[in-house]
Amino acid sequence: MTVIAVVLVFGFFTYNAQVNMENRGIDFGYGFLSQESSFDVQFSLIEYDGSHSYFRAYLVGLLNTILVSVIGIIIATILGVIVGIARLSPNYLINKFAAFYVEFFRNIPLLLQIFFWYFAALRALPLPQDAEAMFGIAFLTIKGLYVPAFIWQNFNIFFYSIVAAIIAIIVIRYQAKKLQETQGKQTPVLLVSIGLILVLPLISFLIGGVRLSFEVPVLKQLATTSFIYEGGVSLPPELIALALSLSLYTATFIAECVRAGIQGIGKGQKEAAASIGLTPNQVLKLVVMPQALRIIIPPTTNQYLNLTKNSSLAAAIAYPDLVLVFAGTALMQTGKAIEIVSITMFTYLSLSIAISLFMNWYNNKIAIQEK
Amino acid sequence: MSKINFFKPDKSNLNIFLYLGSFLFFVSFLDVLLNSFFSVNLTGFLPSFLSYFFPLIVGFIGLYFIRIELSGIKQLDLLNKHINTNNFNAILSLLIIFIILKSIPPILSWFFIDASFAGDSKDVCSGTGACWTYIKVWMRRFMYGMYPNGEQWRINLSFIALALLGSVGYFATDKFKKYLTLYYVVIYPFIAFLFIFFFISGGPVFFDFSYGIIAAILSIIIGFFIPSKFKFYYFLIVPFALYVLLKYFIFYEELIELGKLDGLNWVETGAWGGLSLTFIISFFCLIFCFPIGMAFALGRRSGFPLIRYISIGFIEFWRGVPLITVLFMSAVMFPMFLPADFFIDKLVRCIIAISLFEAAYVAEVIRGGLQALPRGQYEAAKSLGMGYWRMHIFVILPQALKLVIPGIANTFLALVKDTPLIFVVGLLEIVGMLNLAKTNPEWLGFAMEGYVFAAIIFWIICYAMSKYSYNLEQKYKTDR
Numbered sequence: 001m002t003v004i005a006v007v008l009v010f011g012f013f014t015y016n017a018q019v020n021m022e023n024r025g026i027d028f029g030y031g032f033l034s035q036e037s038s039f040d041v042q043f044s045l046i047e048y049d050g051s052h053s054y055f056r057a058y059l060v061g062l063l064n065t066i067l068v069s070v071i072g073i074i075i076a077t078i079l080g081v082i083v084g085i086a087r088l089s090p091n092y093l094i095n096k097f098a099a100f101y102v103e104f105f106r107n108i109p110l111l112l113q114i115f116f117w118y119f120a121a122l123r124a125l126p127l128p129q130d131a132e133a134m135f136g137i138a139f140l141t142i143k144g145l146y147v148p149a150f151i152w153q154n155f156n157i158f159f160y161s162i163v164a165a166i167i168a169i170i171v172i173r174y175q176a177k178k179l180q181e182t183q184g185k186q187t188p189v190l191l192v193s194i195g196l197i198l199v200l201p202l203i204s205f206l207i208g209g210v211r212l213s214f215e216v217p218v219l220k221q222l223a224t225t226s227f228i229y230e231g232g233v234s235l236p237p238e239l240i241a242l243a244l245s246l247s248l249y250t251a252t253f254i255a256e257c258v259r260a261g262i263q264g265i266g267k268g269q270k271e272a273a274a275s276i277g278l279t280p281n282q283v284l285k286l287v288v289m290p291q292a293l294r295i296i297i298p299p300t301t302n303q304y305l306n307l308t309k310n311s312s313l314a315a316a317i318a319y320p321d322l323v324l325v326f327a328g329t330a331l332m333q334t335g336k337a338i339e340i341v342s343i344t345m346f347t348y349l350s351l352s353i354a355i356s357l358f359m360n361w362y363n364n365k366i367a368i369q370e371k
Numbered sequence: 372m373s374k375i376n377f378f379k380p381d382k383s384n385l386n387i388f389l390y391l392g393s394f395l396f397f398v399s400f401l402d403v404l405l406n407s408f409f410s411v412n413l414t415g416f417l418p419s420f421l422s423y424f425f426p427l428i429v430g431f432i433g434l435y436f437i438r439i440e441l442s443g444i445k446q447l448d449l450l451n452k453h454i455n456t457n458n459f460n461a462i463l464s465l466l467i468i469f470i471i472l473k474s475i476p477p478i479l480s481w482f483f484i485d486a487s488f489a490g491d492s493k494d495v496c497s498g499t500g501a502c503w504t505y506i507k508v509w510m511r512r513f514m515y516g517m518y519p520n521g522e523q524w525r526i527n528l529s530f531i532a533l534a535l536l537g538s539v540g541y542f543a544t545d546k547f548k549k550y551l552t553l554y555y556v557v558i559y560p561f562i563a564f565l566f567i568f569f570f571i572s573g574g575p576v577f578f579d580f581s582y583g584i585i586a587a588i589l590s591i592i593i594g595f596f597i598p599s600k601f602k603f604y605y606f607l608i609v610p611f612a613l614y615v616l617l618k619y620f621i622f623y624e625e626l627i628e629l630g631k632l633d634g635l636n637w638v639e640t641g642a643w644g645g646l647s648l649t650f651i652i653s654f655f656c657l658i659f660c661f662p663i664g665m666a667f668a669l670g671r672r673s674g675f676p677l678i679r680y681i682s683i684g685f686i687e688f689w690r691g692v693p694l695i696t697v698l699f700m701s702a703v704m705f706p707m708f709l710p711a712d713f714f715i716d717k718l719v720r721c722i723i724a725i726s727l728f729e730a731a732y733v734a735e736v737i738r739g740g741l742q743a744l745p746r747g748q749y750e751a752a753k754s755l756g757m758g759y760w761r762m763h764i765f766v767i768l769p770q771a772l773k774l775v776i777p778g779i780a781n782t783f784l785a786l787v788k789d790t791p792l793i794f795v796v797g798l799l800e801i802v803g804m805l806n807l808a809k810t811n812p813e814w815l816g817f818a819m820e821g822y823v824f825a826a827i828i829f830w831i832i833c834y835a836m837s838k839y840s841y842n843l844e845q846k847y848k849t850d851r
Contacts, residue, residue: 003677005608013708020707091460092453093467107833108826109788112802116826119809120819309693316794327699337703341696349691 017338030343032334033058039329041320043236054330061325062347068242068321069308069351075247076307077300080254087259098255106252111313113249118241118317125237139217145235146217161204162197169193238319242311250307254300261296262288293366301359305352312348322347380439389447392436399430400468407473427465434461493814505817506824509808513801513824516644522636526647529566533654536562560658567651572638586613640718641797646828648800652722653787659726660786661779664733669763671738682734689731694792697724702796721793729786736778740771773847780840784833801825 021028033055040050044060045067086098105113125142139146169192176189217229265288273287274280314321315328327344331337380388403426405411414422434455442448454464485500488507496502506513515523536559540551590610597605643651670682689697701724702717709715744767752762772779791802799807805821808814 005604006681016710017708019710089460090453090456091464093464094460097467103834104830107784107788107830107837109791109802109829111791111794112822112825112829115802115806116819116822119806120822123818312693312695313792315695323693323695323699327696331703337707341700341704345692345696345700348693348696349688352691 028336028338030339032336032339039333041325042318043239043320054334057330058322058326058343061320061322064319064325065308065311065314065321066351068239068246068314068319069311071239071243072246072250072307072311073304075243076250076254076303079247079251080300080303081258083251083255084258085262087255088262102252102255105248110245110249110310111316113245114241114313114317117245118237122237122241139229141229142237143229143234144237145240146229147233147235148217149233158201158204161200165197165200168196168200172196236319238314238317241317242314242319246307246310250303250310253303253306257296257299257303258292260299261292261294264295265291290366294363297359297363297366301356301363304355304359308351308355309348380436382439382442385439385442388436388439389442389444392433395429395433395436397433399426399433399465400472402426402429403469403472407476426469427462430465431458431461434465496817501820501823502817503820505808505814505820509804509814509821512645512808513804513821514645515647516799516804517642518638518644518647519636519642522638525571529570530647530650533563533566556662563654563658567655571643571651572640586610586617589613640716643718644799645804646801648793648798649787649790652718652725652790652793652800655722656725656729656786656790657783659722660729660733660782663726663730665737665768667730667734668737668741671734672741686731686734689728690735694725694728694789695795697728698792698795700724717796718798721796721798725786725789725793729782729789732782732785733779736775736782737771739778740773740775741767743774744771776840776844776847780837780843783840784836787833787836788829801828 034053036051036053038050039057041048041057041060043064045063046056046060048056048060083098083101086094087102089095089098123142125140127142138148172192173189179185217234219229269287269291270283273283278286311321312323315324318324322344327340331340334340380392402413405413412422414425417425435458437447438451438455438461439447440451442451455461481500483500486503487495487497487500488503489495490504491508492504493502495504511520511523515526518526539554543551587610590605590613593609594605667682667686670678671686673679673682698721701720705720705724706715748766748770749762752766757766790800793800794803794806802825805818805825809818809821
């Protein structure tokens with residue numbers, strides 16, 4: 001009976017869709033993806049203009065979405081962990097300050113925060129011609145953030161040196177862990193790692209022939225009142241506003257996850273660790289954090305997913321993400337509502353599934369290995 | 372008096388350290404205070420770099436001096452314990468104190484001292500402070516959207532009536548307490564529905580929905596004669612079938628004439644807006660998403676594979692996509708799947724979309740509660756001879772829902788915070804109205820005031836909701 005009902009409902013919808021599309025003279029199909037798109041996108045990571053295909057436009061939107069999500073996730077994680085730990089601080093002022101931050105940003109709709117940063121806060125920035133240089137090289141103006149571009153020579157050698165450093169660090173960590181498990185010796189892994197990742201690329205500069213120069217943005221006058229910076233990398237204000245509000249908003253939730261995770265570790269664990277002579281830092285690193293991570297990771301994964309999905313609010317401030325470029329402009333031009341909306345939704349579904357698979361894998365890795 | 376070692380404050384020279392330390396701390400405090408409130412720089416004679424860090428350094432030394440363990444003075448010990456445990460904490464405490472001191476004057480002056488409240492035109496807003504006149508002038512638009520000014524009493528009256536009807540639970544005597552659940556789950560939403568659609572909307576829409584009411588009553592009456600085995604499927608299908616039958620085949624023309632009563636003017640939903648629209652959408656989505664979510668939570672734990680997979684598919688699909696694409700779908704894709712002459716109002720489509728979306732989240736929360744119950748509860752209920760529905764309604768769900776009050780409250784909060792997204796389909800609630808108002812050529816440049824105003828309103832609503840859910844959680848907490 002349920003089967004029949006489901007089939008009937010789907011049949012009804014499909015039939016209607018066919019009739020409607022016939023009436024409007026639209027044919028169903030994904031062929032439009034290879035057609036020329038003939039619209040421009042303000043900000044894109046890959047080369048794109050109107051002569052490229054709709055599929056290319058889709059890629060531009062997708063990459064922009066991923067870019068803002070990754071920036072947001074990184075900042076939100078750092079901020080969230082700091083605030084989460086601060087909420088557990090014995091220091092009354094720090095504690096209350098962190099609590100205030102969490103309660104304040106958590107209870108205001110994200111869209112409102114995005115609008116606030118984009119339309120109110122960032123609009124108060126100076127015009128390009130009035131902007132003062134930050135450290136002499138970067139300019140924060142109403143038209144975006146201009147930072148110097150890196151110009152590399154022999155970039156591949158530099159890249160290999162970094163890869164070598166990372167491999168060395170992994171090997172050293174592995175050895176250090178083994179040493180600790182067998183002989184109980186502690187090695188300063190962090191210091192060695194930092195040293196390696198600094199020294200190896202430095203060597204590549206000294207003897208590998210790697211050269212790095214900066215292309216500092218320069219003010220250029222287009223008309224009597226119109227100025228613009230040329231050269232360097234420019235980050236549009238949409239990206240800044242979006243990344244800022246996404247990370248400030250999500251950090252509050254991550255902070256709560258971190259706090260819950262650390263509070264979930266019994267007091268006895270900390271006292272036991274302290275009583276066998278571990279220093280407070282060692283207690284945090286070797287006893288509390290490994291256990292707390294197990295509690296922290298699943299809800300934090302949800303927050304990462306939320307952040308990625310919330311990045312679609314970009315459409316509200318015209319940051320060219322997937323929704324704006326593809327479900328907005330491309331849909332207006334082609335009128336292929338069913339195809340485009342389904343592709344967009346499918347993309348977000350895949351992104352969500354990819355993130356949750358990765359985090360599940362990581363979660364399994366650190367979960368308790370039952371014997 | 373013993374020899375004083377300034378690098379190691381101890382109890383033997385308590386008074387000296389105490390006076391010296393508090394003096395230094397007070398100096399640093401005073402310096403920042405004067406600097407921020409009266410813009411007087413006490414240390415102007417120093418190089419600018421030193422002058423900048425002067426309060427921090429002096430305050431730090433001061434805090435270092437008064438950090439004496441077990442001094443015997445209660446307040447000092449408390450102070451040390453709370454803000455002055457070690458050097459790092461001392462610096463952080465100082466920084467926070469200075470930030471607060473520094474930020475009070477600009478905030479105060481922007482909000483109150485330099486702000487303009489009077490008047491009703493842009494001219495009064497020439498100061499550096501906020502222009503609350505702008506909010507005052509646009510207040511009606513922010514609250515009611517494009518709803519005609521003369522008709523706004525209808526919204527007020529409806530909300531007041533609904534609030535009064537909603538508070539019935541507090542005054543109910545014990546005799547009527549057992550009907551409260553029925554009242555809140557079935558009757559109250561129904562009344563709310565009638566109020567919103569017949570009173571706020573007005574006009575001939577009335578009789579369009581009267582078909583629905585007739586269909587519901589008819590199907591309930593017939594339902595009494597249906598064997599209980601098929602009742603579930605019966606109620607799944609027959610009411611909708613009856614509605615369509617009534618609407619399209621039986622006395623359509625006759626009733627549409629009756630519907631054109633000379634009553635309230637019809638206000639199309641496109642004109643609704645502002646904070647009242649936020650309330651309307653949140654209210655209906657809250658009401659609808661809860662039962663749908665509950666159904667899918669039960670479906671996900673159902674014994675029938677088909678129902679289970681449909682539920683899993685439903686939940687995972689909605690949880691995987693952003694709300695904005697769901698609204699896009701409801702706006703551009705959904706009409707394609709309906710018969711050409713079948714028109715569903717934009718607002719209704721929005722409410723359906725948000726309800727389905729949030730229902731998936733509610734379903735996962737409730738599933739958590741269902742899973743948290745020990746098996747013994749299910750087995751005990753079954754051994755008493757209870758069927759599936761009886762077991763769930765009387766034993767499982769009351770306990771499971773109690774467990775997940777915080778989770779459900781979080782979902783509802785997320786729902787309220789998601790309502791501004793309806794700008795996608797062109798409905799303007801308060802944030803949308805703000806965006807409209809700030810592009811008005813007569814009132815350019817007051818975006819900040821508008822967003823701060825809306826942020827305060829949303830903050831109050833959300834904070835109140837989270838506090839209420841906390842109280843509810845405490846109230847229904849039972850030790851198990």
